Amino acid sequence: MANQPDQGGVFEIKKDLEEKGSKLKRDLKGRHLFMISIGGVIGTGLFVGSGYSISQAGPLGSVLVYALTGVIMFITMRCLGEMAVFMPVAGSFQAYATKFISPGAGFSVGWFYWLNFAISIPFELVISGQMMSKWVSPDIVPVWVWGTIFAVIFVVLNIFAVKFFGEAEFWFCSIKVVAIILFIIIGICEIIGIVGTGGAAQAGFGNLVVDGTLFPTSFGAIATAFITVAFSYNGTEIIGLTAGESSQPEHQLKRSINNTAYRTLIFYVGSILILVLTLPWKNFVGVEFQESPFVLTLQNAGFGFASDVMNFVVITAALSCGNSLLYSCMRLLFGMANEGQAPKALAKVTKNGVPRNALIFTMVIVCLYQLTSVYQPAVIALVLLSISSLAGMINWACICLSQIRFRKQHLASGGKIEDLKFKMFGFPYLSYIGLIANLAMMLSFVFLPGNLTQLFAFVPAFAILWIGYDIYNKKKNKKIEN
Secondary structure, eight states, X not given: OOSSOOTTSHHXXXXXXXXXXXXXXXXXXXXXXXXXXXXXXXXXXXXXXXXXXXXXXXXXXHHHXXXXXXXXXXXXXXXXXXXXXXXXXXXXXXXXXXXXXXXXXXXXXXHHHHHHHHHHHHHHHHHHHHHHTTTSOTTTSOHHHHHHHHHHHHHXXXXXXXXXXXXXXXXXXXXXXXXXXXXXXXXXXXXXXXXXXSSSSOOSGGGGOBTTBSOOSOHHHHHHHHHHHHHHHTTTTHHHHGGGGBSSHHHHXXXXXXXXXXXXXXXXXXXXXXXXXXXXXXGTXXXXXXSOHHHHHHHHTTOHHHHHHHHHHHHHHHHHHHHHHHHHHHHHHHHHHHTTSSOGGGGOOOTTSOOHHHHHHHHHHHTTHHHHHHSOHHHXXXXXXXXXXXXXXXXXXXHHHHHHHHHHHXXXXXXXXXXXXXXXXXXXXHHHHHHHHHHHHGGXXXXXXXXXXXXXXXXXXXXXXXXXXXXXXXXXXXXXXX
């Protein structure tokens, strides 16, 4: 093996990607990335979707599902971190799939994940509008009007310099983080008896047992909980997309990716545990996507005013998450356009380094939120959530596969393992475990009730795009050579 990197290896790939992404501005500071990594994607998936997860999996089952998915997420993000610290570029995981798996893989990952994010934004808008309806009657201000107002806010925060997006997310995330910490503290006080309950339900570990059993639902119901839980974690990889605009990517990304472990244990698993210990399981059944279980818990504890505060937090979380998803959509399209996998016009940026055309293109799809707010919102919400979860699982699997291929190509190019500033621990075993686990989670769709199993059409569609683009790309390259 050569001691020096060859010009056709990962070092040449790194140089090429950095040159293509140089039009973006590295204006995201360390505190921006730190807070985004902790709370950037904490949105309605946790604050609202968790109610569905608990109703499906039961109290103990939901805690286990959140914990297991969190471990899978952390392995996946560590895989992403190794590549992102080595080559912090626009497009991130989509660019890595293109370079280290195949152009077809990058093409299908990019477009599927853009669709995933674009579909998730309307979900956040609708939930925000529904939460606003608690204060302002929908007869006065319909949900779709709130959605329009919030969509305009997203555009304003993303159309100017990236530093404005970073600053907005810093404060949005700060509100969420403080709220969850306070919620956990209040919950602990209620469990140990320091704070009395104002409702009929009693808090305690006895709530883990339902009708004499720890698992009151079926195996299939527990499996379907993975869908909403995966949606809750979905978007964690935004930290990789910020790599191309980080002022100090190596230091900031290492710190931010490691923070995902703490967020998983404290904010997700911790808050779910508090929910199931402070409210009997039957309180979560039948109110899926209609009420935040966090609000229900505080109301039961006798904190009437706190429920209004938490309602505000849920709205803030939804806006923050939607804002982050729009940012991600824009950077994905920008990265794909630079690789010739999307229209060239989407690679154009403003003088402040913002891919404005990508913003406009994404917002056209976001207008679908009107459908989710006026036609069977609960049903449509579950459909959108399921599509988003499936796309996320596919992408996470590709991230793990990309890292496996990256490590092999890095060594083949003359690189050394000790030269990697951020390494995936337990390689290759944990990388393969992450790959297999993400693929296995997709089996949860088999147990989804109704006709939603047709979502598996996405898997062959993904394969067709992958293979089809690889064939097209080979033919294009042959014409160029001739």
